Amino acid sequence: MKTEVDYIVVGLGLAGINFVELLQKQGKSFVVFDSGENYSSWVSGGLYNPVILKRLTLSWNAAEQLDRALPVYCEIEAxxxxxxxxxxxxxxxxxxxxxLNNWTIATDKPHLKPYLNPTPISNAPKGVKVPFGMGQVLNTGKVDTAALMQAYAENLRERGLLISERLDYNQLDLTTGVGYKNIQAKKIVFAEGFGLKQNPYFDSSKLKGNKGELLIVDVPDLKLDFVLKTDVFIIPLGGTRFSVGATYNWQDKTLDPTDEGKEKLLKALEKLIELEYTVVEHRVGIRPTTADRRPLVGVHPEYTQIAMLNGLGTRGIMIGPTVAHQLYEHLEHDQPLPEEIDIKRFYRN
Known part of the structure; x- marks a missing residue:
């Protein structure tokens, strides 16, 4: 007997979660396939920060993305x-x-005023080395992506909506809608992250991938109740543990931790603190990034029942809810996708 649903969703990282959340709100039926191999979201720092601190500019569509993202995560929590x-x-x-002077100048710019505290901070916790002080970014936070993914998956599993296995592309039947074993769906959305490289239905050459490494460290004497950013981020995890990351490597696409990555992170950490620490864990993930730093969203050029939601890059917490909404509106109400995220930009004549 066939199980009939509106959607099959493949992948339950940040992209998949945000799309499934929309399906639930809109009363759409669905089933999710996820093998637990979403190595990008599991190692994500989970920060949402509207400012690119290296250049003191707003990230792409930051205000719009924050306005949509924060209520979504609040609803999931509830x-x-x-x-x-x-x-x-x-x-x-x-x-x-x-x-410091560049920061002061930036705080006078109208588009940055809501996000930058104009008053420099000179006081720092014991053992933190900031001789020139710090600047505070406003409207920021951290989503615990690992806890979110685990809780979301458990909820779907309890309701019989999560199949914890890798979808076999060879068993897809696209004659009418989307058939897969005993499931019949109207549409399928691939939200596989870097797993897109194995997907035969889309040209994955535009998904470049960016390897990131981060460390979990234990620093008993560090009293830090904010995220500290220089070459890397130090993010409080609770108690005496902190994450330090992350590296960016466009060449190496393996999931192997490297001595080079670890050394780079520890050097950056030691520039920030002069306290004893212990490395607890070394994590690795491949971020689904693109050359033009824009998501990959859209419908297959031949099979209109197949869609992609990918390429969220390093700011998936902020970007995910917006692009998921844009894809949903495109699939359900034929609303055009913004050209800058539409996968058609890569095969348009």
Missing amino acids: RLGKTFDHKLPVHKKFQSYED
């Missing part, structure tokens, strides 16, 4: 009865007086 969104200020370490 439904699952758990907290994932932790409001945390982000402090940028000033490297010089010139850096």
Whole structure:
């Protein structure tokens, strides 16, 4: 006997979760396939920060993305009865007086005023090295992506909506809608992250992938209640543990931790603190990034019942809810996708 649903969703990382959340709100039926191999979201720092601190500019569509994203995570928390969104200020370490002066200039710019505290911070916790002070970014926080994914998956599994296995592309029947074993769906959405590389239905050459490594460290004497940013982020995880990351490697696409990555992170950490620490864990993930730093969203050029939601890159917490909404509106109400995210931009004549 066939199980009939509106959607099959493949992948339950940030992209998949945000699309499934929309399906649930709109009363659509669905089933999710996820093998538990979403190595990008599992190692994500989970920060949402509207400012690119290196250049002191707003990230792409930051205001719009934040306005949509934060209520979504709040709704998920209310439904699952758990907290994932932790409001945390982000402090940028000033490297010089010139850096401090650039911050002061940036705080006068109208588009940055809502996000930058104009008053420099000179006081720092014991053992934190910030001789030129820090600047505080406003409207920031951290979503615990690992806890979110685990709780979301458990909820779907309890309701019989999650199949914990890798979807076999060879068993897809696209004659009418989407058939897969005993499931018949109207549409299928691939939200596989870097797993897109194995998908035969889409040209994955536009998904470049970016390897990131981060460390979990234990620092008993560090009293840090904010995220500290310089070459890397130090993010409080609760108690005496912190994440330090992340690296960016466009060549290596393996999931093997490297001595080079670890050494780079520890050097950056030791520039920030002068306290004893212990490395607890070394994590690796492949971010689904693109050359033009825009998501990959859209419908297959031949099979209109197949769609892709991918390429969220390093800011998936902020970007995910917006692009999921745009894809849903496109699939359900034929609303055009913004050209900058539409996969058609890569095969348009």
